[in-house]
Amino acid sequence: MEGGIRPKRQSILIGQRSLDVYGEPEQGPKFVVWVISVFRRWGFFIAEWPWTAIVICLIVSAVSMVKIVLTPQRNEITGYTPYGARAKDEFLEYQNFFSSQGLPVAPYLFVVAKDNGSMIRPEYMRETVKILNYAMNNITMLNRVTGQNESFNQFCDSFCQLNEPIRQFYNGYVILTEPGAEPTSRIKLSYPISSVFGRTFSLQPNFFGVELYNDTEDAVPRLLGGPDIVEAVINNGTDEVPELPRVTNMKSVKMLTMQFRAEHKPGWTDADVKEWEMKMTEVFERKYHSDIVKVYAYSQSYVEEEMVRGGIIMIPYLVVGFAIMCVCSIVSVMTRALYMHQENWYKTALAIMACLTPLLACSTALAGMFVCGIRFASILCVIPFLVLSIGVDSSYLMIHEWQRVTDHMRETPRKKDSVGHRMSEVLSEVGPAILISCLTNVFADLVGSFTSSPEITLLCTGNMLSMCMAFVYQMTFYAGLMSIVGRYEIGGDIVEKNRMEISIAENRVNIARHHRPLTRQPSKFHEATKPVISKFMRDYVEFMTTPIVYVGVFLIYVAYLIFSVYGITIINISLTATKLFATDSPLLELDQYRIKYQVPSYSMATVFVSNPGNLSEPHRLHRINQLVEDMEHLNGTWGQNWGPVGTKFFMRDYANFHETFSDPEDDFVEPEEDTEASTTPVVEVTRFNEDELKFFLKWPEYDYWAGFVKLRNGTHEGEEHLDRFFFTTGFHGEALSDWNQRGKMLHEWRRVVDNYR
Known part of the structure; x- marks a missing residue:
């Protein structure tokens, strides 16, 4: 090659060495030259003020962590609905109708038998009515206008009778099963429509998992005299109650549902409504104990709380992932340092901080969002995983380049060698690459923040800001840390060099002042692994450049694209809210009951x-x-x-x-x-x-x-x-x-x- 190119190791990075390779370092693209010069000057600056940068970053991160901890999570149940979706308009109409003055009130209670049997057995119906009475009379909400705590019976206006079918069915059942009771047309307990003393009501909104007697079975008790005929007459082995009289056409009911809907009152706040709905959940799912039934609560507030809990449970995974990442980082960094004959304990700190720096940047970005009033959605808990996996690469680039510069300085010592000089060399080489990587992620997330759904917008915005902060922390906190570690490394090199010179002097070795520079001998590990690695890379490159290989890779890639497109066309999309809950959430069990009993009927x-x-x-x-x-x-x-x-x-x-x-x-x-x-x-x-x-x-x-x-x-x-x-x-x-x-x-x-x- 012509032009006096220095025999340096080639780099895939776009930095100072790329300009040096082409032999015209001052005549490259002006913008590139300017960017490199900025990073070089920043290297000298950060090496002069490393502790200041580190302390400022740590203080900002600590304050940010406090802000994150004190910010309550808040999810929106429609957060994953795409912008412009018709469902958003429909849900808005629903809210406008039921919540003219605030958040609508609509919790549900689902009652199932613990033995998975029928819920229309007398003791089970009695327990259900007891639950209904307690929910309507004992769980209160503060009316800030009157200053009184009001129960559902007191503040309900329009939907107070939604659960009356359960009570009326039980009352009619008790009357018809009393000893000596005669059949009467005034009471008909049939599904789907029943009537008690002239009052007709539908059982469909409250009775689910209904199994009816067929015509033959149902005709027998009527022919034999009506409701006093017991199961001894007919025994078909199902899970209906054999000892009970036949007073209804229902053989079995698996689940009873109660709805407590009310219109928002002027004396309530949205927080009051959520507190009341969560109180309903707290009472019946955690405090209420029954030997025969199990109660599940359901409300918008409870769903949002479970989504929050689903996000919080990711924190242990983040801790475990961080620990695994630190172990892998230490092993890889120390292995590389050993190979370069630059091993020391300071590298361990660099390896750990390489994993910690993205998390510090993430906390700062999220706290800034919360200060600006952006809500803390559960999906934001995913961002630390993304930033950790992407941001750690920048630290590895800086470590690798620092070791290359150190090795070069050992081979060709210079009087101007200093921490600032080495850091300027590092940043002028890898700084542009880190900047390009950051901008790539920022632009990708910027596009995502204007598409899809509100939750994805939050995710993309948070990730975009976190990547920006990761770049800032990389250039300040981590560069400052490397400067401090580099100062100890340079000091160690000077001490070792002096020790070698003293040893030579004591052994009376005659060395001229213009002697060949003292260099370290390559380690045995380096000597043993270098031929193997070099041979492997040569063989790999030779293999990949074989025509049959790269043509085959291209064909495999085309086949992969075709298969992927076909898979997308036949994929079964099933994105439900239950996928956002913790695996131990009661809402998952409730959803199974709803899908099995309520939805089909x-x-x-x-x-x-x-x-x-x-x-x-x-x-x-x-x-x-x-x-x-x-x-x-x-x-x-x-x-x-x-x-x-x-x-x-x-x-x-x-x-x-x-x-x-x-x-x-x-x-x-x-x-x-x-x-x-x-x-x-x-x-x-x-x-x-x-x-x-x-x-x-x-x-x-x-x-x-x-x-x-x-x-x-x-x-x-x-x-x-x-x-x-x-x-x-x-x-x-x-x-x-x-x-x-x-x-x-x-x-x-x-x-x-x-x-x-």
Whole structure:
């Protein structure tokens, strides 16, 4: 080669040596030359003030750690929903309807038998009613307006009767199973519709995992005399209760569900609501003890808390990972130092700090985010793993280059040799490479922060800032530490050199002043491993440059891409919130019960209708009725609708109310004895009068519909108009246990709704 190139070891790094190799160090790209000069000057500066840089970094990191520890984690249940997703708009509509003044209140309690048997056994029903009474009367929330602690029974307005089917079923069951009780048409305990003393109610929202008697089995007790016939007549070996009278068409019920929904009151804060929901969880999952049933609590607050706990449990893994990384770092760094004949205990400190530096930078970046008001989401707990795995490479580059510079200085000593000179050589060589690596990660995360979902935005933003801080800490904290270690190494070299000179003088060896520099003899380890490593690298390069090898590698890569694209097209996507919980979370058990018992039997669609207009106009009323009917006629491979029996639509009860009171001379007609309680006759809604609506919602028999309807004030005093409402309808099907099938069902719901936009 021409041009007087110095015989230095080639480097894949873009730094000072790259310019030296091309022989024109001062005529390279101006920007590159400028960047290298900045790093060279910084090397001299940090070598002069190492302790200052280290102390400042440690103080900032300590304050940052305090900020992180004191910042509570806060997750959003919709955080993984992509930007622009329709589900976000739907959830916002749900929140606006139920939380006009704050966070909606909607905890659930799920009760299952510990022996996995039926929940409609008397003692199990009695225990469930006891749980219901305790939840409604004993768990209180502070009303900051009145200064009183109020129970659910006291602050509930519109949805107080959601759990009455459980209580009414139990009361009817007790009456029918009393000794000497006679069958009566006034009490019918059937699934899905029951009635007690003329009050009809649906069991579907509360009774799950229902197994019914078939027609043959159910006919036998009726023919033999009704509810006093015991299982001794029929014994089919299932898990129904053999000693109990047949008073219902249900053979077994696996799970009972209670919902405690309420509208947000002015005297509450969001923190009060979360505290009350978590109190419900604390009482029934941790403090309540029963020998026969197990209670699971579910609420948005509890889900968010479990997501937080799922993030916290990663901390032990971070500690273990850090320890493993430190061991590997020490082994690799000391092995390299031994090979370069530069082993000392200071290298151990450098190896450990190489792993610690990214974590210090990560803590500073996260604390800065929290100071700016960004919430502490559980997904941010992943960032230390990412920064540790990426940021540690920069430290290894600096260690490697420091050892190369040290070896070069030993071979060709210079009077200007100093810590500052060596550090400037190190940073001018590897600084640009570290900067390029940092910018690559920053730009990649910058793109990610503007795409995907809020949680991924947080992750990318946190990772981007952490990588920036890792670069800063690398150039300050770690460079300062290397300067201090380098000062001890240079001092050790001087002491050893003096010792060698004294030894030579004592042995009366005649050496001229311009003698050949004293150099260390290569270690036995270096002499033994160098030929092996050199031969291996030559053979490897020769093998990889063989045409058949690189063509084969290319073909394998193409095949890999094709296989990957095909795999993406057939992949089964199943991202659920349960994947964010700890493995011991009770919500995982509850989710299994829900998927097994609740979802296949009653998957409820909630349809919100905003700005319905004047429903006194027949065409508007007909359009609303048609929407409900279209939802009731939906079916597919995933399942089918329950029909009117599974629908809660206030207009149908309003039609009954209107017919009953439109003619005051009409007498109330008792239902016929043989009327099946499992079917609900649908009254056609043909007329609507807004003036009657407020009376309908206050009528004791229909007051629970007030929670389904929102009214707005009119222009005149006392005038109210229908502003919005919602209705629910249920679907069932064994295929609904599969997440993808539920997705298909959701698309069908949206297709129907879109026809009425």
